[in-house]
Amino acid sequence: MTFLKKIKDTLSFMSSFDSEELECVAKSDPEGSKAFLSHSYLQDLLPYRLYDPKTGIFENEDSFGFAFIIPPLAGVSETKEEELEQLITSLYYEGGACQFLLFADPFIGPLLDHWGDLLPGSPKIVYRTIERRKNFFRSEVINDNPVLKVPPRNFSVLVSYSVPKNSETISERFQRKLLSHKRNTFNILTRITQNERLVQEMTPPLLIHYVSNLVGMDLNIHCDAQKYSDKMLINQQIQTGGGVEVSPTGCVFRSQANMLFKMFQVTDLPSNWSIFDNPQLIGDPVDDSYRLQTPFFVHYGISYASQSKIKSSLMSKELLIKNQLRSMSFLNKNPKMLEESAEYNYALRKYEEGEKFVTTRLNVGIWGAQERFQDSYSALVALYRKNGLKLKETTFLHFDDFLRSLPMSWGSYVVNHALKKSRCTRTSMTGHSANLCPIFADFCGFSSRGTPLISRKGQLTFFDPFSNSTKSHTSVIGPTGAGKSCFLNEMIFNFRANKRRVFVIDKGGSFRNLCSLLGGQYISFEPGDSFDLNPFSFLDQKGLSNDKSAKDNGNPFADMMETLKAIIRTMYEPDGNINPKEKTTLDRAVEIAWKTRGTAARIDDVVEAIEKEVNYTTDINNAKREDLIERLKLFCSDGCYGKWLYGQKKIKFQSDLVIIETNNLDALGDLKPVILQTYFLMISREIYTGDRTQMKGFVIDECHNLIKSPQWAYAIQLGTREYRKFNAAMILATQGLKDFSTKEAREAFTNSEWVITMGSGTEALSTIKKDNLLPLDAYEEEILSSLRKEKRFSEVAIRSESSQHTTVYRFRMDPFSLQLFSTNPTDYERFRVMREKGFDIEHVIDWMIPLKDKFRCLDEAKIHPKDQIEQLLSETSLAMLQKLKGGTGV
Structure with missing residues (x-):
């Protein structure tokens, strides 16, 4: 029975009953009628039958196969192209087939549920806020007119391989070969994804899940869960929704919201198409109007054809053309014949070099509610036309084409025969087939927790600096009004939602509402306050390592001593313009004061050490010493700044969320940088002596006011070097990359694993090029220059230093968070x-x-x-x- 006849017979059987006959059947045999009506005839059209848990091989209706699921790849490279070519070549078996299915589905519910699955004991307000966000994203998916025309979705890639069931493939010897193919496929996919954990072997529960999502498409964020039973055939366990209505012009997937569906096939490609053009198959990276707004998939099938037949056909065609080209008049009328002759000659030469002939087909399927389907249809046609691909609607065969796009379907003899008869495939070489494998989309692999973001093409992801276990420091760059403070608020909220400790140095009250909501500690400076901020008192060695040989764990005491010396140098010269002689003098005096008095030392002791221990031979140097002493006396117990350093108000960090507001420090003149650096010292001590299993974040907002000082930049540089060893991340937020121009600030920037750019990226791009801060390719330059800020979302470009890849995401907040984080x-x-x-x-x-x-x-x-x-x-x-x-x- 052919595939089309099978569909025809099933539909004919269902339509052979009129309403009166069905009513009679229901009355005479209620149980039988219930079984008849509950039976899914769509399930009968699916090939999946059995699964061997020992080998991981599926036995389908008339084929054997296996499959893997991987996240889409974010960056294109020649290495990945070579690996794909190796994969396609290594799977050769005449009659077998390899398929790639890139699925953009709306079922983001599991992602949101995992994101909202918080640690026990989290504040109730956190649960309520996350629930608001989940409901907001759900409304974005099902809304007929969402703010983001490309709604949140999830991309996944299904890579499958299947061979026809025959006397050879059922043998034990071939089954061992199939198992070897499976292991080889896993190894290659591991190299492509660069992470073994990202390559997921297809099992019956996963197959049921993905195929149910495809054949039972609905406009919702959750899909029905279905348990797998090895007592039933796999196809009988696949959820088929409310059925499918088939017509020559398309299909209607019946569900809560009826979904229109159409299939398209690519009939021609531009001659210069390469794997670097591959991401364009799912949308333009810059222009919204060339992106699909509804669920879709891109399928690419590769069938391993008979080599002798294709070779013979090509040789005959080449010989025919050569004979025709002997006539100049024929050549003048058919100038393209020379190109065809060259193509045939090239293909035959590649075959002799070891490449294989394959037949391929690239097709696209799109769903959509009636209100939005036409927009996606128009965008798809325009996108492919823009990139030089000819697209043709598969009229009369929409549903048939859909079924042939499912995993492991091409290995069936029936499907293979139908494809040959339809003449809808292209003959290609294994070396060229990788160019069209739809495995590239926006990066989705940060973490299952963190700040929710939506890529330009719709991928829902969660940004978490700690997703890189070796380096997690972050630089956030955005001008005023770009949404930087809102983004930082969201990061802090998600840190606390996952029970991480957070310290924030703020200016302008950007985080006060969040601090109040989460019950954090808010520290601000008011006129008349008398603080005890003696920097020596925070150098208590309890809990600190002073082992200079402990390279792996760092030497936190030495780092804090360096920070203390930097604070004293700032007292003398707030701008940091200090010569080596003065630096040596101050550092020596600090060491003497510490050795003499320990944590009880004050600036008075530093002055005393300079007076007793430091002498110069010339009047000029003595004059400098006196100037140095006079400056430091301002910070002594009886100096004008003494009440801020040796007052009654002892500050202790009593919460896992500490916000330090610095807005009122502007009136304190030279004392401001001293207090800020003292707080840096206090926070560093908390990080160095705290529980290393608890992640910690240190956020410095508007840090451009601080890193101008070499002393401050030096302290930050120390932090970015050592914090990672204590499970801590430093997040530096500034208004422009120009703020990282000093040597120390530049090192702090280059120690960042994540660089986040918000607002207009034109200035950032100019600075990056001028100062050679980052190695950017043409693609990254294009997307950075295209960043924009709109009323209801901000765009953020996130670059990972490890992967050296940049992706643009949209930061979208629900009304509650938008109000909460507003500045x-x-x-x-x-x-x-x-x-x-x-x-x-x-x-x-x-x-x-x-x-x-x-x-x-x-x-x-x-x-x-x-x-x-x-x-x-x-x-x-x-x-x-x-x-x-x-x-x-x-």
Whole structure:
């Protein structure tokens, strides 16, 4: 029975009953009618039958096969092309087939569930905030008119191989060969992905999951779970949804939201197509209008044909053309004949060199709700036309073509025969086949936790600096208004959601709402405060290693001593312009004071050491010494800055979230950099003496104000060198790459594993080129220059130094988080008023969101934020007012 006849007979059988006959059957035999109606005839069309758990080989209806699942690759390289060529060549068996299926599905629910699967004991507000975000992403998927035209989705690549079932392939000898092919495929895919854990062997539960998603497509973020039973055939366990309605112009997948479906095949390729053009198969990297807005897949099948037949055919054609080309008149009328002759000659030469002839087919399937299907249809046609690929709709054969695109389907003799009869395949060589393998998409491999992001082509991913276990430091670059503070808020929130400790040096109150919501410790400086910030007191050796030979674990005490010396040098010269002689003098005096008094030492002891221990032979040098002493006396116990260093208010870090607000330090003049570096010393001590199993993040926002100082840049440089050994990451946020121009700051930048660029990337690109900060290829330059910020999302370019690859993502927040992380001055003032009234932040935001239009009108009327709050509170119900005051927020 042919494949088409099988479909025809099944559909004919189902349509042979009219409604009255079905009603009679139902009354006379209720159990039989129930079995008839519950039977899925679509399952009968699927080839999957049995599975051998010992070998991992599937026995299908008329074929044997295996498959693997890998995440799509983010970067194209010649090495990956060579590995793909080796894979395709090594699997040769006449009648066998290799298939690549890149599936862009909307089922992001499992990703979100895993992201929201927090550690026990996380604050309840964290669970509620994450649940809001999950519901928000779900609405983005199912909404007919989402903000992001390309909604969140998940890309996966299914690589399968199958051979027809015959007297040779059922033999034990061939089964061993098939197992060898399977091991070889795994090894090659491991090299391609560069991570063995990313190569997942296809098992019956996974096959049921993926094929159910394909044949039961629905516009939802969750798919029905189905347990596998080895007591039933595999095809009988595949979920087929509500059925498929087939017509000459396409299909309708019946589900909660009926999905239109069409298949297309590529009939011609540009002559200069290479593997580096491959990512264009799923969307343009820059232009939104050339991206598919609905679920789709790209399938590429490679069938290993009879070598002798194709060789004989090519030789006959080449001989015919040579004879025809003897006539000049014929050549003048058919100038392309020379090209054809050269192609045939080239193919035969490659065959003699060891390459194999294959027949290939590239096709695309798209689904979509009626409201959005036409947009995807138009984008697909335009995208392929733009890249020189001719696309043709498979009229009358949409459903047949769909079934032939499923994993391990091409190894069937029936399918192979149908493909030959349809004449829809192209003859190619194994060396060229890799160019069209659809395995490239946006990077999705950061982590299952972290900051949720959506790539330009729709891949939902989660950015976590700690996803690289060897280096996790991060540099975030973005001008004012690019969304940098919101992005950092989101990073901090996800750190705390996963029970990581976070320290933040802030300027401008960007993190105050988040700190209040999560019950963190907020430290700010107010006029009249008297702090105990003596830097010597934080050098307590308890819990610190002073083993200079302990290279692997670092020498934290030595690093902290260097930071202490840098603080004293800053007291003398805040701008860091200090000569080697002065540096040596100060460093020696600090060592003497420490040796004499330990943690009880003060700047007074440093001055005393200089007066007693340091002498010069010339009046000029003595004058310098006196100047040095006079500067340091400002920081002594009776100096003008003494109350800030030896006061009554002892600061201790009492929370796993510590926000240090520095906005009021601007009025303190030369004391400001000293206090900031002292806090750096305190945080470093917490990192060095804390639990190494707990990840820690140290965020410095607006660090461009700090790294201008060589002393500060030096301290940061030490941190980026040593923190990773203590499971800590430093996150530096600045407004431009120019801020990393000094030697020390540049080293801190180059120690970053992640470089995140936000807003317009034109300036960043110019600085990178001018100062040679990063090696960028043409593709990275193009996407950096295309970065943009829109009202409801920001684009971020994330570059991994390890992979040296850059991908652009869209940072999209739900209304609650958008309000929570806002740094808008008007929003900030509203929150300040509500905090003074003692209202709970979470309930305040829930109250504000429905009133956004009213707030906008009041803004346009130039009404002060405080008066806005008073007016709207007067219109608020008593129950809501009680709720605003009653929530704990944590």
